[in-house]
Amino acid sequence: MSRADSLRPDYSLWHLIAVELRRQRQIRKISGAALAVILDCDRSTVARYESGDVQLPVGRARILDREWGLLGFFENLVKHAKEAQDLEWWETFKEYERRSNLVKTYEPSLIPGLLQREAYARAVFTTSRRTDVEEAVAERMTRQQILTRPNPCKLMAILDTAAILRIFGDADVMRDQLSHLLEVSEWPNVYLRVTSDRLIGYGGVGGGFTVMQTPTGDLGFATVGSTGHISLDPADIQEQAIRYDQIGMSSLTIEASRAFIAKTLESIS
Template sequence: MSARDSLEPDRSLWDLIAVELRRQREERKISGTRLGIVLGCDRSTVSRYESGTLRLPEKHAKILDREWRLDLLFTRLVHFAKAGKNEDWFTGLTEYEAHATRLKMWEVLLVPGLLQTPEYARAALSAGLVEDVELELQKRMSRQQAVFERPKPPQISVVLNWVTLAQTLGDAEVMRGQFTKLLELSELPYVNVRILEESAGAHVGMDGCFQLLTVNDRDIAYAEAPQMGRLIRDPRDVQHIAVRYDRVGEVATPVGPSRTLIKRALERYR
């Protein structure tokens, strides 16, 4: 699948800009080479704008609006796309998880939401600023069902910071249930869980949690934030997250010994 074929204009403003640019150019029967001359760039740059692999800069948006008399159409689209907290309009992480063929997760403090028991999730949500804990819990469990209960679940790779095994949420029963589930999940053929031990020292994952998702043969990233997470679709930024994940994985404990570490954590709550 080409980059152009993977564009989703109903979900992403940047994808809409790319699709609309091509539509407007073809409607005027202007070649990519000719448009490049108008914008002061080469044909390959125009092609990258239209495929979504390069974002249309504001200076070129203004030129397009002036030359094609579009009443600031591209200028406004670029402005809103740059200002948006989340690049997707009607969908978000949940829908991407439900359709992903591969998920990679790095977690600093807690067991990831997709791997949580209801009791552990409730304890985590209760410790935050969530207004309706039960509603958010229901959403989290629905996310899990969409991933694990479909006919062909995705390949899931998880790296957990050692703190996730040391941090207690709720009581001993909650922790027993969570670590038991973590072990059960780690034994599924499509799931692997690794632990980054304290002895690993400083590493590139210390500045926050993130996910990598492969959806329709396209990689997307999701970065956690205190108030609201952020979906990342720009190929260069996604590549940056992928490199961070690989770097964290390189110093993580292998799958087998990681199971032993989880079992030891479970024993503390017997």
């Protein structure tokens, strides 16, 4: 089954846009290459719009509406999709994560899920009053397999100092978790850094976010308060990548980050 055939327009406006773009093109008997000329992009970009791997930008939505006489149809769909809550956002997130060859993430409050130990994850879910703690823990452990599979995903993670110092569970849980961070930081596909231990403000600070790169398209995820937002818009993803670099400029080196984690581990009584 192709990516386009697996789209769910009944759950996602972005999937509806992808399906409708393909349908409208086929109705007009226009090839993907011909549509690429109309949109001033290459054929592969059109294919990614139709597969849902990349979101249709509002500017190109306007071009479609003008060329096909659709009176704002695609432009309005795109605008609504940008504001809507995708009912399958978590499934979309996990699908991109499974296909990722590179994940960049910044976490201000917790150890990133891909690096959490089972006991730490259980403590986090219990503290947040999840009713499905064991199922959530099992899912999180399964997700971590992308780091140990053949041709493993590369993970570049920046953790705020608070995420290292904040205790979930008891002392044994935190010792186990910090020891694990030291171990995985030596893996060739994991690059782990901590923000400055001077507890000063730094550029790009805000909620946590993740950028995933896959062979067919990229995804950005950001947290705002208690809610999350995913985006396939290249402009949104680029903005998150810039934030990651800004935070990285104010962070410790990889070696200094290991030293800070080790120092914190030694201080746990």
